[in-house]
Amino acid sequence: MAVFTAALGSLQFGYSLGVINAPQTVIEKHYARSLGAGQHPSVVIYWSLSVAIFSIGGMLSSFLVGVKGMLMINVLSVAAGLMMGLCNMWKPHIMVIAGRALMGFYCGLTSGLVPMYIGEIAPKAYRGALGALHQLAIVVGILLSQVVGLDFVLGNENMWPLLLGLSGAPAVLQTFLLPLCPESPRYLYILLGKEQEARRSLLRLKGAYDPTPDLEEMKREKDEADKEPRISILSLICSSVYRQQLFVALMMHLSQQFSGINAIFYYSTAIFGRAGVSQPVYATIGVGVINTVFTLVSVALVDKTGRRTLTLVGLAGMCCCAIAMTVGLKFLNDYSWMSYVSMAAIFLFVSFFEIGPGPIPWFIVAELFSQGPRPAAIALAGCCNWTSNFIIGMTFPYIQAWLDCYVFILFAGLLLVFTVFIYFRVPETKGKSFEEIAAVFQKGRKVPKDNTELQQLKSSSEA
Numbered sequence: 001m002a003v004f005t006a007a008l009g010s011l012q013f014g015y016s017l018g019v020i021n022a023p024q025t026v027i028e029k030h031y032a033r034s035l036g037a038g039q040h041p042s043v044v045i046y047w048s049l050s051v052a053i054f055s056i057g058g059m060l061s062s063f064l065v066g067v068k069g070m071l072m073i074n075v076l077s078v079a080a081g082l083m084m085g086l087c088n089m090w091k092p093h094i095m096v097i098a099g100r101a102l103m104g105f106y107c108g109l110t111s112g113l114v115p116m117y118i119g120e121i122a123p124k125a126y127r128g129a130l131g132a133l134h135q136l137a138i139v140v141g142i143l144l145s146q147v148v149g150l151d152f153v154l155g156n157e158n159m160w161p162l163l164l165g166l167s168g169a170p171a172v173l174q175t176f177l178l179p180l181c182p183e184s185p186r187y188l189y190i191l192l193g194k195e196q197e198a199r200r201s202l203l204r205l206k207g208a209y210d211p212t213p214d215l216e217e218m219k220r221e222k223d224e225a226d227k228e229p230r231i232s233i234l235s236l237i238c239s240s241v242y243r244q245q246l247f248v249a250l251m252m253h254l255s256q257q258f259s260g261i262n263a264i265f266y267y268s269t270a271i272f273g274r275a276g277v278s279q280p281v282y283a284t285i286g287v288g289v290i291n292t293v294f295t296l297v298s299v300a301l302v303d304k305t306g307r308r309t310l311t312l313v314g315l316a317g318m319c320c321c322a323i324a325m326t327v328g329l330k331f332l333n334d335y336s337w338m339s340y341v342s343m344a345a346i347f348l349f350v351s352f353f354e355i356g357p358g359p360i361p362w363f364i365v366a367e368l369f370s371q372g373p374r375p376a377a378i379a380l381a382g383c384c385n386w387t388s389n390f391i392i393g394m395t396f397p398y399i400q401a402w403l404d405c406y407v408f409i410l411f412a413g414l415l416l417v418f419t420v421f422i423y424f425r426v427p428e429t430k431g432k433s434f435e436e437i438a439a440v441f442q443k444g445r446k447v448p449k450d451n452t453e454l455q456q457l458k459s460s461s462e463a
Helices: 002-018 024-035 041-064 074-085 094-119 123-147 160-180 186-192 195-206 212-226 233-238 245-256 261-274 280-305 308-330 338-355 360-368 376-425 434-442 452-462
Strands: none
Touching: 002 094, 002 123, 002 160, 024 041, 024 094, 041 094, 041 245, 041 338, 041 376, 074 094, 074 160, 094 160, 094 186, 094 360, 094 376, 123 160, 123 245, 123 280, 123 360, 160 261, 186 195, 186 212, 195 212, 212 360, 212 434, 233 376, 245 261, 245 308, 245 360, 245 376, 245 434, 261 280, 261 376, 280 308, 280 338, 308 360, 308 376, 360 434
16 A cells, blocks of 8 residues: 555656647647747747656756655645646646646656655565556556547547646545555664664554564664765765766666657657557557556566666667667658558567666666665656656657657667666666665775775765
């Protein structure tokens, strides 16, 4: 129940990602009517901003992870939903952009808080599978937004404000459920030093069992945390102690966003239309179904196959699919059957993404860092993710106009680089404790015996 309740925030994240896709034409007409601009370029600018402003909000709030709890921030989601749902009461383009920015701010917080909470309450054996549920909730939210965004449901002239306004609905349910969920035992024990409360939290999470082994593991981590205090974002950036972990974490998130997946999520309806699909919105829903199915596959495999293996398979497969997409779009006018090649490539592209590059970056950051630097690392990784998301959302229509059918060759090149990097630099974290993972990065690195830098970090954190 705790994981389900936390993942409701991820569901809103996914819904907000996908909801803007299907009703694009309808919303652009309303913008044009409000602006009196017809097909003026300002309509395109406002539309692109409506898509991308979501990421700016997430980018800003990602630095606040660990400052606000999930319950406190639900007011942001409800307020954003009301702004978008009531957008026809004033200027729709202003209300939608403001609502999307506020919803992005909320989702930036949940994209860090949800994986961190789930990672801290999950048993070691199921940490990968439960961590992947964050991504599963996102793709379910995307699929839900695509279905209710159909023209005969809510994606029409009259109902589209309600379609956008429903983004805040899961926050209401989460508000009622969160008080029933236990606090993270690791947070209670390691950061607050409340052993008895941590024990009670473990018993609530796992039922009648002996919590002593878990508490002993937390004690060891707390002892390490005392030597390695809670670290600020600036200290983490400047520290050489955690540089390798941070570089890996940021590259994992860059690989997720610059793979080109959000170009598919945001603009798939237009891409399918170009590929010759007569009803592109239904093909987009097909992408959502594939998305969900293969995220379930990842949930089943991640604790058996491993994080590194699934990420490598996913990125390499996406690279091949991006090349196939390019070939299909290039020869579409010469051979009608190339439309099927393009569609198959898109479906496989999404499948490979959800096997590894989609879910794994969100929870692997919590595995790469111990308790002290973890909140700062998650905040930095989240900011990196949202910044990349914004860049793709804002620039893809222009890159597509510039490169035309060759647009996915750019992503294929990036995917190849990320595949090579992960092959050589990312260790396997499956089944390892946080201390064992940290030891992998410290191996071969010269650490001064007096731990001078750690002492400086401790002094700066205390200051």
